[in-house]
Amino acid sequence: MPLRCAVLASGQGSNFQALLDRKAAGDLHVEFVLLIGNNSVAGAFEKARSRGIPCFHLVPSQFSSEEGYCTKFLEILTEHRIDLIVLAGYMKKLPPGVVRAYHRRIVNIHPALLPAFGGKGMYGSHVHEAVIEYGAKLSGITVHFVDEEYDHGPIILQRAIGVLDSDDPHSLAERVLAVEHACYWQAIEAIAAGRIVIEGRRVMGVGEMKDENNG
Numbered sequence: 001m002p003l004r005c006a007v008l009a010s011g012q013g014s015n016f017q018a019l020l021d022r023k024a025a026g027d028l029h030v031e032f033v034l035l036i037g038n039n040s041v042a043g044a045f046e047k048a049r050s051r052g053i054p055c056f057h058l059v060p061s062q063f064s065s066e067e068g069y070c071t072k073f074l075e076i077l078t079e080h081r082i083d084l085i086v087l088a089g090y091m092k093k094l095p096p097g098v099v100r101a102y103h104r105r106i107v108n109i110h111p112a113l114l115p116a117f118g119g120k121g122m123y124g125s126h127v128h129e130a131v132i133e134y135g136a137k138l139s140g141i142t143v144h145f146v147d148e149e150y151d152h153g154p155i156i157l158q159r160a161i162g163v164l165d166s167d168d169p170h171s172l173a174e175r176v177l178a179v180e181h182a183c184y185w186q187a188i189e190a191i192a193a194g195r196i197v198i199e200g201r202r203v204m205g206v207g208e209m210k211d212e213n214n215g
Contacts, residue, residue, distance in 0.1 A: 003083040003192045006034040008090035013044025015088040015109065018181035019188070020051065028185045030192050034080040036073075038092040054080065059092070070095035077102070086188060087146065091123060099148055104198060106146035106153075107191070109184045111176045113158055114142040118151030128169035128176070139163050139172060141179050143187040145203075154203045156196065157187045 007016050016035075022028040035048035035055045048055050056076055063069040073095055077085070085098075087108040099106065110118060112127045117139075122130065131139045140160035145153035159179050163172060190196050195205040 003030045004033045004081050005030045005084045005086050005188075006036060006077060006080065006082045007032055007044070007048070007086045007088050008036050008094075009042055009044035009088045010037060010039045010091040011042055011044065011089045013042065013047045013088065014177065015180055015184055016044050017047055019086070019088070019185055020047070022185040022189075028189050028192075030084070030188060034076070034082060036076065038090070044088070066095065070097040073098050074101055084188070084191065085146075088184075093150070094146065096148055099146060104145055107156065107187060108144060108146050108151075108153075109180055109187075110142045110144065110151050111139075111173070111180065112142065113138060113140045113160060114144060114151050114155060118142075120150050122151065125169050125173060128172045131163060132167060132169060132172065137163055139176060141176060141183060143184060145198075154198055154201045156190070156203050157183060159183050 009016055019028060020032065023030065023032065032053055035044060035053055036058050037044055037055070038059045040057045045055050058073060058076070060066065060069045063072065074097065077098070083105065085102055085106040087106065094106070112118065112122070112131060116136070117127050117130050138160045140158060142155055143157040144151070144155045147153040161175055161179060190205065197204045
């Protein structure tokens with residue numbers, strides 16, 4: 001049976017759309033059965049609703065306690081029998097109880113080469129501004145498992161691109177996003193196919209994933 005995936009998103013959902021497109025093309029063998037977002041006007045909601053995928057707007061302010069928020073989060077995930085949580089531009093830190101319950105079953109894509117340019121506050125344009133300000137010659141994407149720390153879990157896949165002398169944060173963001181769309185599905189497909197093995201913090205098996213840049 002295909003993995004049942006929940007997607008968590010905060011924005012327009014371009015990575016979500018790229019994953020849906022890969023599934024439609026027959027490259028990605030999972031089922032997207034749930035979308036959770038913390039932004040009620042996120043474009044990702046419309047992408048999910050148009051495909052009949054159940055959606056939930058969930059934020060801590062809806063609850064009287066962090067415990068209540070976490071409990072509801074877990075109830076929704078359990079109700080939809082979720083196997084894998086896919087973060088696709090989700091700008092809210094997950095409750096620790098959710099991270100523990102789905103240990104090694106939550107993946108995220110970060111718009112830089114971790115462990116550099118990661119951690120609290122390193123999201124969106126802030127990442128690309130930091131890369132350019134530092135003078136880094138390479139940037140790229142990192143797909144990793146999520147743990148209790150920001151951008152810290154075991155790395156599944158990385159792809160690098162050069163930082164051009166002419167780059168500003170906007171142009172670099174556009175080129176990095178194109179790599180996100182081209183690569184995120186590969187890591188998810190490898191997980192779905194059982195090609196990912198973890199020993200300690202080391203992830204093995206990624207060599208079987210296709211590198212589209214090299215054919």
